[in-house]
Amino acid sequence: MSTRRAFVITVPHSTCPIKKSPTHPCDTAAILGANALLAFLPASRTYVRVGETPRDDIDLNRVQSRATPFRKSIRNLVRRLKLAYDEVVILDSHSYPKKLERWQGRQLYLMDLDPIQAWVKRMAMQLATDHKDGDVVLCPAEDTIADILLEFREAGHKGVVIEWCEKLTTDQIMQYAQIIAEFVQRRL
Numbered sequence: 001m002s003t004r005r006a007f008v009i010t011v012p013h014s015t016c017p018i019k020k021s022p023t024h025p026c027d028t029a030a031i032l033g034a035n036a037l038l039a040f041l042p043a044s045r046t047y048v049r050v051g052e053t054p055r056d057d058i059d060l061n062r063v064q065s066r067a068t069p070f071r072k073s074i075r076n077l078v079r080r081l082k083l084a085y086d087e088v089v090i091l092d093s094h095s096y097p098k099k100l101e102r103w104q105g106r107q108l109y110l111m112d113l114d115p116i117q118a119w120v121k122r123m124a125m126q127l128a129t130d131h132k133d134g135d136v137v138l139c140p141a142e143d144t145i146a147d148i149l150l151e152f153r154e155a156g157h158k159g160v161v162i163e164w165c166e167k168l169t170t171d172q173i174m175q176y177a178q179i180i181a182e183f184v185q186r187r188l
């Protein structure tokens with residue numbers, strides 16, 4: 001029998017502050033990416049959780065935010081889903097500005113804690129091959145900056161951080177999301 005999976009899409013940085021900030025205060029394409037994934041995943045088994053605190057106030061993807069309502073609600077959701085499904089898969093959606101020097105010109109980053117899980121490597125290869133102009137980079141994330149993933153990996157769940165470039169068109173995001181959604185349903 002095949003594995004019954006539920007999916008939890010988290011968007012910790014989608015809420016922007018009212019005042020302009022000189023740093024990268026919020027992920028403007030992360031919610032587009034989350035909605036695109038949602039469109040290709042089974043609605044009855046897919047949940048999206050969006051953080052409502054700007055990261056300048058508290059960064060919801062850091063260990064310091066584990067006691068916030070956002071993090072507690074994800075934790076409770078995942079615990080509940082684990083009772084009903086064989087696996088819960090976390091897709092943590094983020095985005096970065098196209099001018100970000102470090103990641104300049106690239107379209108999509110998949111990030112995992114070190115060591116990178118085998119299925120994440122396979123998914124990166126799939127994305128690079130199947131997307132018609134796929135430009136995907138796979139890299140390790142530091143534990144300290146990817147705390148949602150860290151928390152759920154510690155609890156034995158599968159997960160990955162997806163970083164969409166904010167220059168991507170909606171069509172491009174949809175194409176990547178479709179490949180990711182098909183992969184996590186059938187090829188994990």
Ligand SMILES: [Zn+2]
Nearest residue numbers: 013027094095
């Ligand atoms: Zn982010």
